[in-house]
Amino acid sequence: MNAIECLSPERLAPILERKRSRDAAGALPRFPLDAVLISILEKANEFVPSASGSILLDDPLLKSDDLKARRELVFVCCFGPAARSFIGERVSIEKGIVGAVYRTGVSHVTNEAYADAEFAGEFDRRSGYSTRSVLCVPIRIGGSICGVIELLNRQGEQGYREAEKELLEIFAQYISSTIQNALDAKRIAMMVRRDDLTGLSNDRHLHERLPAEVESAFRGGQPLSVIFLDLDRFKEINDRHGHLAGSATLGEFGRVLRDAVPRENALLVRYGGDEFVVILPATGRETALAIAESIRTATESHVFLSTPWGDHEPPLHLGGIVTASLGVSTLVPRKDRQPEEPPLHAGMRLLQTADQAMYLSKSGGKNAATALPFDIEAPHENGRP
Numbered sequence: 001m002n003a004i005e006c007l008s009p010e011r012l013a014p015i016l017e018r019k020r021s022r023d024a025a026g027a028l029p030r031f032p033l034d035a036v037l038i039s040i041l042e043k044a045n046e047f048v049p050s051a052s053g054s055i056l057l058d059d060p061l062l063k064s065d066d067l068k069a070r071r072e073l074v075f076v077c078c079f080g081p082a083a084r085s086f087i088g089e090r091v092s093i094e095k096g097i098v099g100a101v102y103r104t105g106v107s108h109v110t111n112e113a114y115a116d117a118e119f120a121g122e123f124d125r126r127s128g129y130s131t132r133s134v135l136c137v138p139i140r141i142g143g144s145i146c147g148v149i150e151l152l153n154r155q156g157e158q159g160y161r162e163a164e165k166e167l168l169e170i171f172a173q174y175i176s177s178t179i180q181n182a183l184d185a186k187r188i189a190m191m192v193r194r195d196d197l198t199g200l201s202n203d204r205h206l207h208e209r210l211p212a213e214v215e216s217a218f219r220g221g222q223p224l225s226v227i228f229l230d231l232d233r234f235k236e237i238n239d240r241h242g243h244l245a246g247s248a249t250l251g252e253f254g255r256v257l258r259d260a261v262p263r264e265n266a267l268l269v270r271y272g273g274d275e276f277v278v279i280l281p282a283t284g285r286e287t288a289l290a291i292a293e294s295i296r297t298a299t300e301s302h303v304f305l306s307t308p309w310g311d312h313e314p315p316l317h318l319g320g321i322v323t324a325s326l327g328v329s330t331l332v333p334r335k336d337r338q339p340e341e342p343p344l345h346a347g348m349r350l351l352q353t354a355d356q357a358m359y360l361s362k363s364g365g366k367n368a369a370t371a372l373p374f375d376i377e378a379p380h381e382n383g384r385p
Contacts, residue, residue: 052080057147096120111159198254225288323367327357
């Protein structure tokens with residue numbers, strides 16, 4: 001059997017998760033979604049030995065309630081002589097046997113491909129492949145068709161049999177549960193790293209991710225910046241309007257923070273209460289200060305709870321009340337030496353330095369951003385040189 005080609009976990013995730021928006025909590029824990037699909041194709045080929053095979057899934061980003069809207073299937077996992085050229089390719093659901101199976105939900109088997117009215121020879125013409133026989137069945141996740149599994153050119157026999165079609169249909173049910181189980185495990189891992197109120201990462205995720213970012217910064221010679229921020233006058237909302245209004249304000253600030261920090265690789269964290277942290281890989285001091293200033297101005301100008309909130313609660317239009325005090329610190333790796341300090345300790349010191357800078361903003365009148373330099377040298381134990 002030829003090596004199986006598969007999309008990377010990063011490219012697979014948005015297709016398999018069946019959702020439109022990226023996760024607000026930032027980078028997610030890596031799960032072997034590619035390994036799951038590779039295992040599926042290996043087992044399918046064991047049941048029905050074939051020269052080639054593919055799993056094609058629809059892309060939720062292209063789905064539409066309009067039946068006339070253009071939709072495509074993506075080759076997410078393939079094996080066979082032309083696998084490498086197919087992976088990541090898209091095909092319209094209006095074409096070929098895979099399109100017909102996806103549209104109708106009815107499996108298809110043919111041992112004379114070029115005589116079959118549904119067969120489209122486009123990929124054969126492009127790759128030089130010669131398709132003789134095809135076995136294709138639909139894949140369902142959550143009760144709806146999301147793609148197909150296709151086998152080509154039955155080995156060892158003249159063609160595919162009806163019994164093998166039924167076998168692959170049963171196997172497709174296993175595919176659905178396998179993919180769903182992998183996604184459920186991923187969602188559980190996401191949940192323990194996410195703050196329910198804001199949708200941002202929580203402190204657990206921060207303490208997992210920060211040492212890795214420090215290590216990456218030293219390895220790649222790139223700066224790493226941390227912004228620590230606290231909401232000013234937030235207690236006034238709790239005191240005047242109640243803690244439910246305060247919670248709704250924090251949830252709304254999570255969206256303000258996401259809009260103010262557009263960088264894809266940033267980690268946005270609700271650290272606790274009304275304290276937040278932003279981790280900015282490959283970001284220097286001046287850029288981090290500019291981002292902190294963007295957060296400050298966005299917070300100052302935002303009118304919180306301007307629409308009904310809670311259980312039939314009227315808008316409060318809380319403008320000009322909540323502001324942010326921010327602290328910035330930046331780790332700049334030295335080219336002449338590697339640190340003796342463990343990444344965990346360096347990361348915590350970097351976070352503490354940004355926290356100290358935030359308190360300088362507070363003591364200086366609030367609603368400000370302050371930067372403090374980070375000492376790259378590890379502190380000596382017990383104060384000894």
